[in-house]
Amino acid sequence: MLADQFIIVFTAYVIAAGSPGPSNMRIMAVAMNDGRRAALAIASGVVSGSIFWGLMAATGVSAILSRYAQALVILQVLGGLYLLYLAFKAGKAALSS
Template sequence: MPSELLSPSLAIALSAYALGVASPGPSNMAIMATAMSQGRRQAMALAAGVVCGSFVWGLAAALGLSAFMLAYSWTMVLLKLLGGAYLLYLSWKAARSAWAPTASLQSAHVDAISNARAFAKGFGMHITNPKAIFVWFSIVALALPPDSRQGQALAVVASCAAIGACVFFGYAVAFSTAVARSIYLKTQRWINATLSAVFAYAGIRLWMSRSVS
């Protein structure tokens, strides 16, 4: 590994990324809820989708596509509209589950979604958020000096992706235990209501956010 990748700046950047992905947010809460309601396999699939979606934006930042998106601002607007709409759709689904009759709530965990659908949900949550590429760009800029090679930027992205995978898969495993699922069955109405509020807030915030300039 080049000496540049062993710098204090890299340690700070990786620490900042780790704190960011571990903090409560739509992706983490979706993984937790899926783990408790659907089980470990579906939660792992959703986590894999989140990791892959995030990694795509990381690669885009490392390859310089953030400059393209700034030059063609309509791409930002389009992705923000799509991303906000998708998050509000997830909010509506969570709200519908929260307000479902008690009998439906008690049997909801039996109707497991497929791994493919779980993966697509996680991937969609990240790939429709255009602000992610600028977060990645900031991480790379913090980790490396301006004259760094593209390969070094890709190495930083790969390191962050590995951290993200550990965090997201860790949530999937931790919240799919028998104890966690038992807690979910007793509190699923409140969990779904909270998840609906988080998705709605994230979607509206994405719509109202200004384009990066």
């Protein structure tokens, strides 16, 4: 890699690493509005999700899912059902308040 290409890539990396993502912004917002305990709960969820997806990528789950299409469909259906469950809970909470 040429030096000028390296500088461009390194600069982009530094900018991306230094800017907070949506997860960090959410953690900061919760900390300011709801306190430290709630922010730590959000942060632990973010960290556990990152660890989960990191482990899945490291163990090659994507290769397995691409090889067995039925497993991917089952995972998508389960994910959709979970999203519907979350939507139901959110709607129920909104109507009760």
